[in-house]
Each structure stands twice: as C-alpha cells, then as structure tokens.
Amino acid sequence: MRNRPLSVLWLQSGGCGGCTTSMLCAESPDLLTSLETTGIRLLWHPSLSEETGAEVLALFDRILSGDEPLDVLCVEGSLLRGPNGTGRFHALAGTGRPTIDWVRDLAAMAEHLVAVGTCAAYGGVTAAGENITDACGLQYDGRQRGGALGSAFRSRSGLPVVNVAGCPTHPNWVTETLMLLADDGLAEGDLDAYQRPRFYADHLVHHGCPRNEYYEYKASAEKSSDLGCMMENMGCLGTQAHADCNTRLWNGEGSCTRGGYACINCTAPEFEEPGHPFQQTPKFAGIPIGLPTDMPKAWFVALASLAKAATPERVRRNATADRIVVPPSVRNTNKG
Amino acid sequence: MTEEPGTGSPTRLIVGPFNRVEGDLEVRLEIDGGAVSAAYVNSPLFRGFERILEGRAPLDALVVAPRICGICSVSQSHAAALALAGVQGLEAPRNGVLATNLMMATENIADHLTHFHLFFMPDFARSAYADRPWFAQVEERFKAAQGTSVRRALAARTELFHILGLLGGKWPHTLTIQPGGVARAVDSRDRVRLLAIVGAFHRFLETSLFGAPLDAVLALSSIEDLDHWRRHGPTGDFRLFLDIAEDLDLAHLGRAYDRFLSHGAYPSPDGGHLYRRGTFADGWDAPYDPGAVAEHHRFSRMAGQDRPHAPFAGSTVPDGADEEGYSWCKAPRLAGRPYETGAIARQLIDGHPLIRALVARDGANVQSRVVARLLEKARTTRAMEGWLRGIDLAGPWCVQGDMPTTAQAIGLTEAARGALGHWLRVEQGRIAGYQIIAPTTWNFSPRDLDGVPGPLEQALVGAPVQPGEHSPLSVQHIVRSFDPCMVCTVH
Numbered sequence: 001m002r003n004r005p006l007s008v009l010w011l012q013s014g015g016c017g018g019c020t021t022s023m024l025c026a027e028s029p030d031l032l033t034s035l036e037t038t039g040i041r042l043l044w045h046p047s048l049s050e051e052t053g054a055e056v057l058a059l060f061d062r063i064l065s066g067d068e069p070l071d072v073l074c075v076e077g078s079l080l081r082g083p084n085g086t087g088r089f090h091a092l093a094g095t096g097r098p099t100i101d102w103v104r105d106l107a108a109m110a111e112h113l114v115a116v117g118t119c120a121a122y123g124g125v126t127a128a129g130e131n132i133t134d135a136c137g138l139q140y141d142g143r144q145r146g147g148a149l150g151s152a153f154r155s156r157s158g159l160p161v162v163n164v165a166g167c168p169t170h171p172n173w174v175t176e177t178l179m180l181l182a183d184d185g186l187a188e189g190d191l192d193a194y195q196r197p198r199f200y201a202d203h204l205v206h207h208g209c210p211r212n213e214y215y216e217y218k219a220s221a222e223k224s225s226d227l228g229c230m231m232e233n234m235g236c237l238g239t240q241a242h243a244d245c246n247t248r249l250w251n252g253e254g255s256c257t258r259g260g261y262a263c264i265n266c267t268a269p270e271f272e273e274p275g276h277p278f279q280q281t282p283k284f285a286g287i288p289i290g291l292p293t294d295m296p297k298a299w300f301v302a303l304a305s306l307a308k309a310a311t312p313e314r315v316r317r318n319a320t321a322d323r324i325v326v327p328p329s330v331r332n333t334n335k336g
Numbered sequence: 337m338t339e340e341p342g343t344g345s346p347t348r349l350i351v352g353p354f355n356r357v358e359g360d361l362e363v364r365l366e367i368d369g370g371a372v373s374a375a376y377v378n379s380p381l382f383r384g385f386e387r388i389l390e391g392r393a394p395l396d397a398l399v400v401a402p403r404i405c406g407i408c409s410v411s412q413s414h415a416a417a418l419a420l421a422g423v424q425g426l427e428a429p430r431n432g433v434l435a436t437n438l439m440m441a442t443e444n445i446a447d448h449l450t451h452f453h454l455f456f457m458p459d460f461a462r463s464a465y466a467d468r469p470w471f472a473q474v475e476e477r478f479k480a481a482q483g484t485s486v487r488r489a490l491a492a493r494t495e496l497f498h499i500l501g502l503l504g505g506k507w508p509h510t511l512t513i514q515p516g517g518v519a520r521a522v523d524s525r526d527r528v529r530l531l532a533i534v535g536a537f538h539r540f541l542e543t544s545l546f547g548a549p550l551d552a553v554l555a556l557s558s559i560e561d562l563d564h565w566r567r568h569g570p571t572g573d574f575r576l577f578l579d580i581a582e583d584l585d586l587a588h589l590g591r592a593y594d595r596f597l598s599h600g601a602y603p604s605p606d607g608g609h610l611y612r613r614g615t616f617a618d619g620w621d622a623p624y625d626p627g628a629v630a631e632h633h634r635f636s637r638m639a640g641q642d643r644p645h646a647p648f649a650g651s652t653v654p655d656g657a658d659e660e661g662y663s664w665c666k667a668p669r670l671a672g673r674p675y676e677t678g679a680i681a682r683q684l685i686d687g688h689p690l691i692r693a694l695v696a697r698d699g700a701n702v703q704s705r706v707v708a709r710l711l712e713k714a715r716t717t718r719a720m721e722g723w724l725r726g727i728d729l730a731g732p733w734c735v736q737g738d739m740p741t742t743a744q745a746i747g748l749t750e751a752a753r754g755a756l757g758h759w760l761r762v763e764q765g766r767i768a769g770y771q772i773i774a775p776t777t778w779n780f781s782p783r784d785l786d787g788v789p790g791p792l793e794q795a796l797v798g799a800p801v802q803p804g805e806h807s808p809l810s811v812q813h814i815v816r817s818f819d820p821c822m823v824c825t826v827h
Contacts, residue, residue, distance in 0.1 A: 094354070129390070168506075
C-alpha cells in the first residue's frame with residue numbers, strides 16, 4: 001500500500017479539452033468519488049482546481065525543486081514544436097514559455113507520465129493535414145516513436161509514457177489507469193505495442209457491436225441512418241480498432257456504432273489521416289480494402305461471398321432501413 | 337512576473353495560466369489608481385483547424401470540426417452540418433431537426449451547469465471572502481472540486497449526457513449529426529427513456545439550483561421579481577448567487593459595449609428559432625447580416641494585418657515571428673464594431689423581459705450574464721420536453737444528397753457561449769476555404785484595425801485591484817462571467 005495519495009498534475013496543450021470534459025462524466029462512482037476513494041489526489045487540474053495564475057506557477061516551482069513529489073504527470077493535447085522549433089504556438093499563459101518545455105521539465109520529476117487522449121499520445125487531429133504547428137505526442141510522432149520526450153524516455157518509475165489513446169478518451173480509461181498506477185498495478189507488459197493500457201486496448205470495437213448480425217451476413221448500410229453493417233460502405237473500422245467501446249459503453253448506453261456512425265479507429269496513431277474520406281470505405285475492384293484484424297484475406301473473401309448469398313431476407317431488408325422493418329420470427333426453442 | 341499595484345504611473349500585471357476557463361488564457365493588465373486602466377487578452381494556443389480542414393473531402397468536416405472543441409463539440413458539429421447542408425441544398429426532416437436540437441440543448445445546458453458550479457462560483461469560496469456573511473454557505477456548496485452543490489451538479493450533468501449517449505453514441509465528438517438530419521432514429525422506447533432523463537434533470541433544477549418549481553423561474557419577468565426572489569425566495573443556489581451579487585455589487589462589474597449578437601438557437605422545423613436571431617445595439621433591435629462580418633488581424637499573430645477579411649475570403653496564416661500581435665485570436669467585427677455574444681445576447685434579443693430590464697439598467701455585467709444563463713437553463717429544459725413530444729416516430733430521420741463540385745455556404749448556430757459560424761467554400765469537390773468564428777472569438781478578441789478593444793478587454797477597464805493581488809479577484813469574476821471557451825476561440 002502507498003503511504004500517501006497518488007499526486008497528479010494535469011496539463012493541457014494542443015488539444016480540445018474533450019478528454020477532460022469526457023472524464024467529468026465518470027460513473028459508478030462519479031469522478032470525484034473515484035479519485036478520493038482510490039487514493040488519488042489532484043495537485044492541480046485546469047478545470048477543477050481553485051488555484052489560478054501565480055498560485056499555479058508556485059506549485060510548478062515546488063515540483064521542480066523537489067519539494068512537492070509528483071507521482072503522475074497527465075498531459076492532454078498534443079505538444080506543439082512549431083513554429084520553427086520554438087514551441088511558440090503554445091506558450092503557457094503567464095510564463096511566456098513554451099508549454100512543451102514545461103512538460104519536458106516536469107516530466108523529469110514525475111514518477112509516471114500519462115498521455116491522455118490520442119493528441120497527447122501520438123499527435124492526433126492537431127497533427128492532421130500539413131501539420132503547421134508541428135504537433136506530436138509525448139513519445140510518438142504519429143506511428144513513429146520519438147515525439148516530445150524522445151523514444152528512449154522512461155519516467156522515474158521506469159515505465160515509458162502510458163498512452164491512454166482515444167478521441168476522446170472514455171472517462172474510465174483514464175480513471176482506471178490512474179487507479180492501477182495508485183495500486184502499483186500497471187507494468188510494462190500491461191501496455192500494448194503502441195503503449196496503450198491493454199485493459200481496454202486488447203479488445204476490438206467490433207466486440208459487442210449491435211450490428212454484428214449484419215456483419216456476419218455482410219448486410220450493409222448504404223447511407224446514414226441505415227441499420228446495417230458499416231464496414232462495406234460507410235468507412236467503419238470497428239473490426240480493426242483497439243478499444244472496448246461496445247462492451248464498456250459511453251454516456252450510459254452509447255457507442256459510435258450504436259449512435260449510427262462508423263468507428264474511425266480514434267485510439268490509433270494517425271487515425272486523423274485515414275487516406276480516404278472518413279465516412280467512406282475505400283475499395284479495390286468493388287472489394288473493401290482493410291480486413292478484419294487477424295483474418296486471412298482469402299478466407300474473408302470466401303466467407304463474405306458465402307455469407308452474402310446466405311443473408312436472410314429479414315437481415316437484408318433491415319440493413320438499409322432506419323428501424324426494424326422485419327422482426328425476427330418467433331419460434332419455440334425447446335427440444336423434445 | 338508581477339509588479340505591485342499602487343498609485344502613480346501604471347503598473348503591469350500578467351495573469352495566467354488562467355484556469356477554470358476552457359483552455360489556456362493570459363490577461364495582461366495595466367493598473368492605475370487601484371483599478372484596471374487597460375487590458376490585453378491573449379489566447380496563447382494556436383492549432384490551425386481551418387488549415388487542417390482545407391483540401392479535405394467536404395464531409396470530413398463532420399469528423400474534424402467537432403474536435404476543435406471538446407466542450408462545444410456538438411455545436412461545432414451542428415455548424416459544420418449546416419454549412420454542408422447549405423452547399424448540398426439539403427433540408428433535414430422534422431425529426432432530424434428535433435433530435436439535433438435535443439443534442440445541442442443537452443450540451444448547452446451542461447455547459448451552463450459546468451460554468452456555474454465548476455468554474456464561476458468557486459471563486460466566491462476563496463479565503464479572501466471569509467469575512468462575508470454568505471461565505472460559510474458558499475464554501476460548503478461551491479468549494480472547488482469539493483462543494484456539495486458541485487458534486488450534485490456533476491452527477492446531474494453526467495445523467496443529462498445520457499441523452500447524448502442514446503442519440504449521439506457518445507459525447508464529445510459525435511458523428512451522428514449529418515447535413516441531412518441524424519444517423520440514429522428514435523423509437524417509442526427511446527423517447528420515454530429520454531423523457532425520463534430530461535425529467536430527472538428538471539427535478540435537479542427544481543430541488544438544487546432553484547429550489548422552486550420551474551414555472552416560477554420561467555415566470556420571472558422584472559427586476560422587482562428578481563429582488564423579491566433574492567429577499568424572500570427559496571434557499572437554492574440561485575438565491576445564494578443573487579445574495580452574493582448584491583453584496584459585491586456584481587451588477588456594476590464587467591460592463592462592455594452593450595452591443596449583442598445572436599445567430600438564433602434551436603431551429604424550429606416550422607421555421608424560425610426557439611431563441612430569435614438578431615442583434616441589439618445602442619438600444620435597438622436589428623436583423624443580423626452575416627455579410628457585414630469581417631475579421632481584423634491587426635493585433636493577431638496572423639498575416640494580413642492591414643485590412644479586414646470577409647470570412648469567405650479569409651485566411652489563417654500564423655506569423656510566429658510577429659511581435660506586434662499579442663494573441664492568436666483574430667478580431668471579428670460586425671459592421672466594423674465589436675459585439676458581445678452568449679446567453680445574455682440570446683435572451684435579450686429574444687425579448688426576455690427580465691434580461692431586457694437588467695440590460696436596460698446596468699448593461700451586460702457579471703450579474704446579468706450569470707442570471708441569463710440560469711434562466712436559459714430553465715427555458716431550454718422546458719423546450720426539450722416539447723421537442724421530445726414533437727417527434728414523429730413514423731417519420732424519416734435523414735435525407736441524402738450529392739456534393740457539388742463548387743459551392744459555398746454558412747453554417748450559423750449558437751453554442752453555449754454564443755454565436756458560432758462556419759464559412760465553407762467547396763471547389764473541385766474539396767474544401768477550399770473553411771473559416772470559423774466562435775463565440776469567444778467575438779468576446780475575447782484583441783484590438784482591431786482602429787485600435788478598439790474587444791468586449792472582454794473593454795469589460796475589464798475599471799475593475800478594482802486590491803494591493804498585493806497577483807490575480808485580482810474582480811478580474812477573475814469578469815473573465816469567468818463570459819464563460820470563455822479558449823479552444824474554440826483560436827481553433
């Protein structure tokens with residue numbers, strides 16, 4: 001057991017603040033109770049804390065001088081290296097100093113580094129297009145290791161940056177990561193190839209998707225509001241995206257595919273540049289490019305054509321409707 | 337970093353990082369004779385979303401634009417969908433409009449709630465106010481991240497967002513809102529579930545925030561009514577705020593230009609908006625002409641500092657070496673003048689009698705901005721119940737259309753913080769121009785071509801500064817009374 005609460009400092013840079021606003025929706029228990037009852041203490045958080053201005057800078061000083069132990073530095077938003085390597089696209093207010101420099105200094109004092117969201121992990125949407133701000137993640141620049149802290153970085157605990165990727169993050173991806181750190185329950189082996197916590201990244205968005213029957217028969221949605229599988233036409237990457245969105249659920253009973261739209265694989269580096277319009281599946285000779293994870297291509301093609309041929313009328317018709325037009329038939333399942 | 341304020345020549349104070357606003361903010365103050373004599377507002381973060389959008393397939397804006405802001409995400413999504421609907425010539429069916437309104441209202445009400453409970457009120461629970469008669473109560477209810485009302489509000493907010501979970505899959509960053517409507521239909525079971533969620537929120541407002549039936553809040557129509565509520569009203573958080581506002585004279589703190597703009601909020605399927613579109617300036621109502629909007633870059637770190645930029649011809653070319661610009665924020669002006677936007681503008685322009693009276697007496701100020709938000713929460717919650725009952729369960733949710741190779745359109749909506757506009761140009765089937773003017777771009781703009789300060793910069797002039805204050809409380813109250821969203825501001 002720890003002899004004092006896990007201290008957490010939270011900084012924001014080149015992001016939208018959405019991972020924080022999402023985290024405020026934590027449930028069972030709520031955010032404040034989650035933190036208090038699991039021994040997590042926020043030293044400062046931009047949205048939650050009383051301190052502003054000079055009071056905050058005094059806290060940074062205490063951390064940098066070693067007077068205030070820092071167990072976790074959470075960073076939300078990408079780190080901006082531009083223009084021309086100056087970092088001036090985000091100078092931390094009140095200091096005139098690039099936020100990326102503050103992050104590097106504070107990172108050296110932190111037991112653990114947590115990248116909250118895909119921006120802080122890999123660069124994310126802020127790094128899209130021509131990336132004029134030269135945005136990157138804490139330890140990645142897209143798929144390349146490196147980023148603001150460099151590929152060799154290890155925090156004082158010996159762990160690399162923990163990438164709680166997602167755009168936004170699910171509230172409890174963040175709270176559970178912090179709880180595991182408070183419990184000494186997160187080792188390097190608990191992170192996946194992109195340093196995401198495996199407790200949520202070892203699942204696929206496809207798992208638990210309510211459109212699974214449509215997927216099985218390749219009964220596809222053709223337009224927005226259709227009920228069918230969105231893999232063939234609508235750009236859905238749920239069979240390849242690492243996250244537990246359809247088993248954990250969002251804001252009560254939600255998920256992207258339950259909300260009627262494609263999974264865009266937002267927990268992955270470079271999801272922001274899929275190489276095709278987000279809501280459109282790229283195809284080659286009429287066949288969607290991008291196989292379900294771990295599926296051999298020949299088998300997928302064979303199974304898909306068989307499945308399409310075997311599609312029940314009910315599934316086929318519902319797939320292109322915005323509500324169930326043909327209900328499943330009712331029959332007695334008792335045997336004997 | 338700071339110099340002690342005193343008498344004699346002006347001293348300077350730089351306040352930042354300014355928290356309990358959404359995003360990062362720095363305010364530079366000149367102080368003379370114990371009060372702010374000039375203020376310069378710096379939005380210190382630039383990301384370049386307008387450039388990120390250029391060159392993409394137009395519908396990609398539905399993915400990218402919401403990610404401008406994790407607070408006003410649905411509003412950004414709505415503005416993008418409206419701009420795209422404009423270029424595609426689409427009109428969402430009744431159900432699409434109502435479902436979108438429900439999602440917008442959820443986000444806007446939740447933002448008002450976050451503002452009041454998490455951002456604004458905790459300042460009155462600071463030890464500097466320990467000698468005030470209301471302090472013990474405020475400390476118990478609103479101490480940052482601890483107060484009983486803060487906790488109740490967070491719980492109510494979380495439950496309210498179940499509406500977004502059901503209608504939009506998640507919040508923030510839903511992709512449900514499309515140019516032709518919404519991608520998820522609602523059935524009869526969904527509707528009763530949604531009614532129950534709104535009902536629970538309605539109850540929270542009555543038991544915690546107002547301590548009175550919503551009808552009593554909706555009936556507030558004069559300053560006398562408000563005074564009566566303060567003196568004899570129920571013991572909810574609303575009355576507590578009115579007490580504080582009276583004691584600290586917040587009605588005489590933070591007045592700007594008293595010129596207001598609203599794009600109109602919550603379109604009705606039958607035309608018009610729940611809260612009317614228009615402007616109010618110099619005591620007069622007038623229609624809003626988006627063609628009269630231009631952005632000035634004079635004190636922005638942006639190329640093109642010498643002239644106004646109409647949004648369809650606008651550009652976003654940051655200049656990191658520029659020393660004269662003091663913010664990444666551009667300065668939007670309507671017919672050449674700064675305008676304030678937000679709940680107070682919406683309710684004023686819509687003709688709410690109490691807000692009209694408050695503005696007529698003391699303009700927009702710390703008290704009236706907050707009162708407008710609280711009243712709007714009640715009004716919008718009531719409207720949500722009506723929209724849910726207005727859904728046609730047998731009707732369509734989304735219509736489809738083709739993307740033209742060349743077209744342009746504006747998407748105008750209202751985020752919690754006020755007027756949000758997307759100016760979209762499509763050429764050769766791709767996004768050729770995408771200019772965004774967000775509410776806090778209006779409110780927190782730097783000086784313009786004529787050197788005229790933005791609304792917050794003006795509102796801060798005259799704010800009292802106590803000896804020894806590094807982050808003056810009066811300045812914090814004024815800044816937070818606008819409920820700034822800095823990530824929208826510069827985008």
